[in-house]
Amino acid sequence: MESAAAGEAPGAETPRARAPPPSPSEPPAAARARPRLVFRTQLAHGSPTGKIEGFTNVRELYAKIAEAFGIAPTEVRTLDPPSSHPPRQSGGPLSHGFPWAGILGGTALWLTLGSSPLGQILFCTLNSHKVDMQKLLGGQIGLEDFIFAHVRGETKEVEVTKTEDALGLTITDNGAGYAFIKRIKEGSIINRIQAVCVGDSIEAINDHSIVGCRHYEVAKMLRELPKSQPFTLRLVQPKRAFDMIGQRSRSSKCPVEAKVTSGRETLRLRSGGAATVEEVPSEFEEEASQRVDDLLESYMGIRDPELASTMVETSKKTASVQEFARCLDSVLGEFAFPDEFVVEVWAAIGEAREACG
Numbered sequence: 001m002e003s004a005a006a007g008e009a010p011g012a013e014t015p016r017a018r019a020p021p022p023s024p025s026e027p028p029a030a031a032r033a034r035p036r037l038v039f040r041t042q043l044a045h046g047s048p049t050g051k052i053e054g055f056t057n058v059r060e061l062y063a064k065i066a067e068a069f070g071i072a073p074t075e076v077r078t079l080d081p082p083s084s085h086p087p088r089q090s091g092g093p094l095s096h097g098f099p100w101a102g103i104l105g106g107t108a109l110w111l112t113l114g115s116s117p118l119g120q121i122l123f124c125t126l127n128s129h130k131v132d133m134q135k136l137l138g139g140q141i142g143l144e145d146f147i148f149a150h151v152r153g154e155t156k157e158v159e160v161t162k163t164e165d166a167l168g169l170t171i172t173d174n175g176a177g178y179a180f181i182k183r184i185k186e187g188s189i190i191n192r193i194q195a196v197c198v199g200d201s202i203e204a205i206n207d208h209s210i211v212g213c214r215h216y217e218v219a220k221m222l223r224e225l226p227k228s229q230p231f232t233l234r235l236v237q238p239k240r241a242f243d244m245i246g247q248r249s250r251s252s253k254c255p256v257e258a259k260v261t262s263g264r265e266t267l268r269l270r271s272g273g274a275a276t277v278e279e280v281p282s283e284f285e286e287e288a289s290q291r292v293d294d295l296l297e298s299y300m301g302i303r304d305p306e307l308a309s310t311m312v313e314t315s316k317k318t319a320s321v322q323e324f325a326r327c328l329d330s331v332l333g334e335f336a337f338p339d340e341f342v343v344e345v346w347a348a349i350g351e352a353r354e355a356c357g
Contacts (some may be wrong), residue, residue, distance in 0.1 A: 058175035131199035139306030153239035204234035221302035286353035
């Protein structure tokens with residue numbers, strides 16, 4: 001006799017086997033890949049629109065722009081290091097008389113950018129072809145921003161006599177070896193020299209090339225020039241479109257920098273490491289960065305939103321001004337910030353936090 005379990009009724013359908021549940025050890029489905037980041041760009045003095053992608057820092061951005069528009073290398077006069085003068089170490093005193101040493105990663109490097117197309121691009125602005133320092137490309141690009149590249153125009157030399165301690169210049173740099181004038185103070189020495197304009201790149205001081213120097217080094221050189229002695233500046237102005245001829249912007253005080261990012265995310269360009277897509281900075285981060293940037297100008301004569309943002313980020317990881325100072329030394333030691341400046345920065349960040357609730 002057959003077992004009841006083995007028998008089937010005539011015409012009965014065999015039950016459909018169910019698929020086994022997924023094993024908990026199986027890897028989760030891969031996340032959707034982020035789409036390629038492609039940015040539109042033009043030359044500020046006029047050109048067709050190009051598209052660039054695949055850059056992770058400012059130098060690579062400039063190289064991509066140069067490639068898109070077929071920008072050829074330019075010859076820029078630079079000086080070789082004298083063998084009798086060893087390079088200075090990071091954070092040490094500036095080598096007076098030999099200001100063409102660029103400092104990167106704690107090592108002194110002698111830079112020659114004349115053989116590179118990077119030497120043609122002075123700086124970039126976002127969403128405006130004009131020499132507008134409030135639209136200057138800094139450490140962040142909105143994912144929908146339009147990039148305008150300002151390339152080398154005419155070279156000019158001016159003679160300046162330093163009759164006051166301050167020349168009235170605020171210096172910034174393009175992140176790729178060129179320092180330029182971001183602001184001219186009303187009523188200052190430089191303000192009285194009509195040939196000097198906002199956006200002019202400073203290529204040499206007294207025929208000593210400063211190509212490759214950071215903004216704070218150039219500002220220090222200008223501060224240390226003796227009074228009552230004339231000196232020469234070799235400047236390169238950006239090439240201008242017809243509607244920009246004669247433009248010379250200057251201001252004694254900077255209004256809050258115009259927000260140039262668009263959308264909810266920005267591409268954050270870093271001097272070290274790969275670019276990252278991040279949320280637009282919070283109200284506190286924007287306010288604190290603005291206050292720190294103001295202090296950088298008043299103490300050092302420079303403007304650098306990326307540097308200010310880095311200092312604000314560093315403060316968020318520390319609980320006291322002493323810890324903040326130690327972290328700044330480890331992250332930004334080449335600047336050798338004085339103690340009183342660090343204390344003021346810490347206080348300014350705290351005030352911004354209180355103001356933003």
